[in-house]
Amino acid sequence: MITSVNAQSLQEKRQKYQYNYTHLPPVAMVDKLSEEEQFSSRWRLMIAKVGFAILVNTIIVNRGDRGKAGAADDVKAFLIETFKETLAGRQWIARFKILWQGAKFTPRLLFGRLSTDVEDLENLIKDIISSVSGDFLKEFAANVQQKLKLDSPKGRGDDLKDFQDLFQTIELPAVAYTYETDEMFASMRVAGPNPVMLERLTAPEPRFPVTDAHYQGVMGDSDSLAAAYGEGRLYIANYGILDGALNGSFPAEQKYLYAPLALFAVPKVGDRRLRPVAIQCGQDPDRFPILTPQSNPYAWLCAKTIVQVADANFHEAVTHLARTHLFIGPFAIATHRQLPDSHPLSLLLRPHFQGMLAINNEAQAKLIAAGGGVNKILAATIDASRVFAVLGVQTYGFNSAMFPLQLQQRGVDDADNLPIYPYRDDGILIWEAIYDWVADYLKLYYADDAAVRQDTHLQAWAQELIAHDGGRVIEFGETNGKLQTLAYLIDAITLIIFTASAQHAAVNFPQKDLMSFTPAMPTASYAALEKLGDETTEADYLSLLPPLNQAQEQLKLLHLLGSVHFSELGRYDNGHFEETQVESPLQRFQNRLDEITEIIHQRNRDRPTYEYLLPKNIPQSINI
Numbered sequence: 001m002i003t004s005v006n007a008q009s010l011q012e013k014r015q016k017y018q019y020n021y022t023h024l025p026p027v028a029m030v031d032k033l034s035e036e037e038q039f040s041s042r043w044r045l046m047i048a049k050v051g052f053a054i055l056v057n058t059i060i061v062n063r064g065d066r067g068k069a070g071a072a073d074d075v076k077a078f079l080i081e082t083f084k085e086t087l088a089g090r091q092w093i094a095r096f097k098i099l100w101q102g103a104k105f106t107p108r109l110l111f112g113r114l115s116t117d118v119e120d121l122e123n124l125i126k127d128i129i130s131s132v133s134g135d136f137l138k139e140f141a142a143n144v145q146q147k148l149k150l151d152s153p154k155g156r157g158d159d160l161k162d163f164q165d166l167f168q169t170i171e172l173p174a175v176a177y178t179y180e181t182d183e184m185f186a187s188m189r190v191a192g193p194n195p196v197m198l199e200r201l202t203a204p205e206p207r208f209p210v211t212d213a214h215y216q217g218v219m220g221d222s223d224s225l226a227a228a229y230g231e232g233r234l235y236i237a238n239y240g241i242l243d244g245a246l247n248g249s250f251p252a253e254q255k256y257l258y259a260p261l262a263l264f265a266v267p268k269v270g271d272r273r274l275r276p277v278a279i280q281c282g283q284d285p286d287r288f289p290i291l292t293p294q295s296n297p298y299a300w301l302c303a304k305t306i307v308q309v310a311d312a313n314f315h316e317a318v319t320h321l322a323r324t325h326l327f328i329g330p331f332a333i334a335t336h337r338q339l340p341d342s343h344p345l346s347l348l349l350r351p352h353f354q355g356m357l358a359i360n361n362e363a364q365a366k367l368i369a370a371g372g373g374v375n376k377i378l379a380a381t382i383d384a385s386r387v388f389a390v391l392g393v394q395t396y397g398f399n400s401a402m403f404p405l406q407l408q409q410r411g412v413d414d415a416d417n418l419p420i421y422p423y424r425d426d427g428i429l430i431w432e433a434i435y436d437w438v439a440d441y442l443k444l445y446y447a448d449d450a451a452v453r454q455d456t457h458l459q460a461w462a463q464e465l466i467a468h469d470g471g472r473v474i475e476f477g478e479t480n481g482k483l484q485t486l487a488y489l490i491d492a493i494t495l496i497i498f499t500a501s502a503q504h505a506a507v508n509f510p511q512k513d514l515m516s517f518t519p520a521m522p523t524a525s526y527a528a529l530e531k532l533g534d535e536t537t538e539a540d541y542l543s544l545l546p547p548l549n550q551a552q553e554q555l556k557l558l559h560l561l562g563s564v565h566f567s568e569l570g571r572y573d574n575g576h577f578e579e580t581q582v583e584s585p586l587q588r589f590q591n592r593l594d595e596i597t598e599i600i601h602q603r604n605r606d607r608p609t610y611e612y613l614l615p616k617n618i619p620q621s622i623n624i
C-alpha cells in the first residue's frame with residue numbers, strides 16, 4: 001500500500017538516486033553518490049591500514065632496507081625527509097603555521113626523536129594527518145608518491161627472484177612456489193580467480209586441431225580423444241572474446257594480449273584432477289602452433305603464461321567488474337527508488353548493497369578511467385578494456401546467470417566427469433543456503449503468486465529494472481518483465497544476494513593470493529611471441545613478463561583489492577529485522593552456514609585447499 005509517508009520518502013530517494021548512462025556507456029550506474037552512500041569511516045580505516053602496509057612494503061623495496069632497527073625505522077626516515085622537503089617548499093609564514101599547529105609531533109619529527117616501533121609510526125602519521133591542512137597533506141602525499149616512483153624498480157626481471165623481491169614486508173604468496181607446475185595451472189581453472197571459463201567439449205573444435213598424438217603424449221596410450229569426448233572428460237577454456245582487441249601501451253611500454261584456447265582432460269582412473277593437454281596461443285591454427293607439456297619447457301611455460309594473461313584480462317573486465325559490480329548496481333538503485341525502506345524486500349536486500357555504489361563510483365571515476373589503475377596494468381587499451389566490461393554486462397542475461405544453470409550450460413555440473421571443482425562444489429552449498437533463507441523469508445510476506453502480482457511496489461521495481469530509462473537489466477522477470485510467481489521471485493533474489501556476496505568473494509579475494517605475485521598471473525604480456533617452439537628460451541619467457549615497476553603496480557592494486565573483508569554473510573546488524581517471525585529462519589540460515597564451514601574444512605583435507613567460499617570469508621556485499 002502506498003502511504004503518504006512512503007510516497008514522500010520515495011520522492012526524496014528518487015532525487016538522491018538517479019541513473020547515469022555515460023560513466024560507462026550504456027551501462028546504468030548511479031549518477032551522484034548521496035551522503036548515505038559514502039564510504040563509512042570503518043571502511044576507510046580498513047583501506048588505510050592495508051594502504052599503509054603497501055606503502056611500507058613499497059618504501060623498503062624501492063629504497064632498500066637501510067639496516068637500522070627495522071622496516072619502521074626506514075619508513076620513518078623516509079617520511080621525515082619528505083615532510084621536511086614539503087615544508088621547505090612553503091613560505092616561512094606557512095611553515096611556521098604548520099609547525100605551530102603540529103606542536104605535538106614537530107619536535108619528534110624535526111629532531112628525529114622517535115622510537116622505532118610501528119605503533120609510534122602510526123601515531124606520528126595520525127598526528128600529521130590531524131594537524132596539517134588538507135592542501136599540505138595532499139602535497140606531502142604527492143611528494144611521497146613522486147619520490148617512490150623515482151626509486152621504483154627499473155627494467156625487466158633478470159630472474160624470478162627480482163619478482164619475489166617485490167615482497168619485503170608483505171608476505172610472498174604461496175603461489176610463487178607452485179605456479180609453474182601443470183597442477184597449479186589446471187587448479188587455476190577450478191579454484192582460481194576466474195573459475196568460470198571451462199566448458200565441456202563434446203566434439204572436436206575446428207579452430208583447435210588437437211590430435212591423438214598430442215593427447216596421448218599427456219594422458220597415456222590407454223586413453224584417446226575419442227574416448228574422452230564420449231565420456232565427457234574434455235574441457236576447453238576459450239578466450240576468443242579477446243581476439244582483435246587493441247593492445248595497450250600505457251604507461252610506457254607496448255603490451256600484448258592474446259586470445260588463446262586451452263584444452264584440459266580428466267584422467268579416467270587414478271588421480272582424477274584436471275590436467276592441461278594443449279594450448280594454442282591464438283584463434284587461428286595456421287598462425288599459432290599447438291603446444292603441450294611435451295613441448296620445449298619454456299615454450300610450454302610461455303603458452304601457459306599467455307593463457308594466464310588472457311584469463312586475468314577476462315577476469316577483471318568481465319567476471320569481476322561486469323558480472324558482479326556492474327551487474328548488481330542497478331538493483332541497489334531501483335531498490336532505493338521503488339521500495340520504501342520498510343518494505344520487506346528492501347529490508348532483506350539493503351545490507352547486500354552496502355558500500356557497492358560507492359566502490360562502483362570510485363571505479364568509474366578512477367580505476368577504469370583513462371590513466372587509472374586498469375589502464376596501467378591490463379593488456380588492452382583502456383577503451384578496449386571498457387568495451388569488454390560492457391560486453392560482459394550485455395552478454396550476461398539475468399535469468400541465465402542463475403548459478404546452477406551456469407554450471408549446467410557450461411557442462412561442468414557433473415561431478416563424476418569433473419570430480420575436483422571447489423568453486424562449483426562450495427558455490428552450490430552457499431547458493432542453496434541462500435535460496436532456503438530467501439524462500440523462508442519471502443514466504444513470511446507473500447502467501448502465494450497472487451500476493452507477488454498484487455504488490456505494486458514490487459512490480460514497479462521490476463519494471464524500472466528493465467526500463468531503458470531505468471536499470472537496463474537484461475533478461476529480467478517473467479512475461480513482459482513482470483514478476484508472476486513466488487518461485488521466480490525467490491530465484492531472482494537468491495541470485496542477487498549470491499552475486500553480491502559469494503560470487504564476488506570467489507572472484508575478488510584471489511586477487512591478493514593468486515594475482516599479486518605477477519609471474520603467476522600477469523595482467524599483460526610484454527613481448528610478441530608468436531613462434532613458440534623448440535627454440536624458445538628462458539630469456540623469451542622473462543621478456544613476456546611485465547617490467548618490474550609494472551609488476552609492482554599490479555602487486556599494489558591487487559593486494560589492496562583482495563584484502564578488505566568488511567562484513568560476513570548472514571550476519572545482519574542487531575535489530576535489522578525487527579519482526580520476530582524473521583528470527584528462526586535467520587537462525588536456520590546462520591546454522592546452515594556453520595555446517596557449511598565444517599563441510600568445507602572437511603573437503604579441504606581431501607583436495608587442494610580452497611577457502612574463498614568459506615562463509616566467514618564471504619562479505620555481505622560488494623564494497624571493494
Ligand SMILES: [Fe+2]
Nearest residue numbers: 320508622624
Ligand atoms: Fe571487487
